[in-house]
Amino acid sequence: MQPNSGAQGEYAGLLVIRAYHEGRGEGHRNIALIPASAHGTNPASAVMAGMQVVVVKSTDKGEIDVADLKQKAEQHAANLSCLMVTYPSTHGVYEETIIDICRTIHQHGGRVYMDGANMNAQVGLTSPAIIGADVCHLNLHKTFCIPHGGGGPGVGPIGVVADLAPYLPGHVVVEVGHEKATGAVSSAPWGSASILPISYAYISMMGGEGLTQATRIAILNANYIKARLEEHYPVLYVGAQGRCAHEMILECRHFKKAGIEVEDIAKRLMDYGYHAPTVSFPVAGTLMVEPTESESKEELDRFCDAMIKIRHEIRAVEEGRADAKDNLLKHAPHTAATIMATEWDRPYTREQAAYPAEYVRAAKFWPAVSRIDSAFGDRNLICACTPIEEYVDAEEKLVETDRGPSY
């Protein structure tokens, strides 16, 4: 229960695998195989755990290239520590070869770390044990109801198979009962214990059947969105049955010809009252949509309607009916200040900008700022702290008045 995020769970799990190999006199095993489609935290955690990352290729269909995996597992057999694999994959597909993949790793003396971030598509229907995983983290703030808007707190407990259990993280002050414990991964012996009752209550109230139903609905919701949107935005990867798991990637890169970027779609969604889905992960220039089980059909329809209307707005640019630069998408999002300004020189109406769909009239969310250059902002850090001189001034005042600091 120590890890305070999924990424920290990965780190903890890899330390357990490392300690296991060391415990068997095989401390030289330090190769982590990681598919190209993995979340960025996977290679980062592997490096932090002192491992060397070897990337496994993906096929054109977005699946793990099993031939490449087998070749690399064999090539590195002597030093193979583990595979880190996300199931269903970050491409939103249940990898049909997953059991064979895990078996291959075991045959070469490695262990399997399953990234459990997509447990929303597993609970009640399958499990890490069924596919042959040895360690996995659960993102309680994704699958099990811990609210995490605004950046925290996360909880990423790990579960392991029996022979790895003795190596689970220990603690210097509190005895947590693991014989060959590796070091603690957070300063509190059970992490953010105070928020665990949220997941406990959720699991208790849902019950086994309820949780399974949530998984089914999450998958159904994703496939509903896929069915409504695929004629407007091609879905990048699907399984053998032509369906997605609990999430899907929408292709947006072909709009570049008309000068429309995925970011323009993300910003325009704000005018429709939506925070954009995941942008440019795991494939740059695309959108990844994960509706979860929580949204009603009305909400899913509103979102699909917004996406379809945006597609029509893109088409206007593609067909030259709207200017390539001076259009609804490039100027999005539209703030109240923009809409209410005395001057209006845009080639579209204020109404089209701020009330693009009927439902927006009933409940309008007003973005606070218009388009900013995100890439510029990321590369040019601006310190917003109080300048040091003000502390000096405050201290002088403090000396003068002999009162407490006023800052």
Ligand SMILES: *Cc1c(COP(=O)(O)O)cnc(C)c1O
């Ligand atoms: C969210 C996520 C993670 C990391 O979890 P955090 O709690 O954000 O650290 C790792 N892998 C995948 C596939 C994820 O979606």
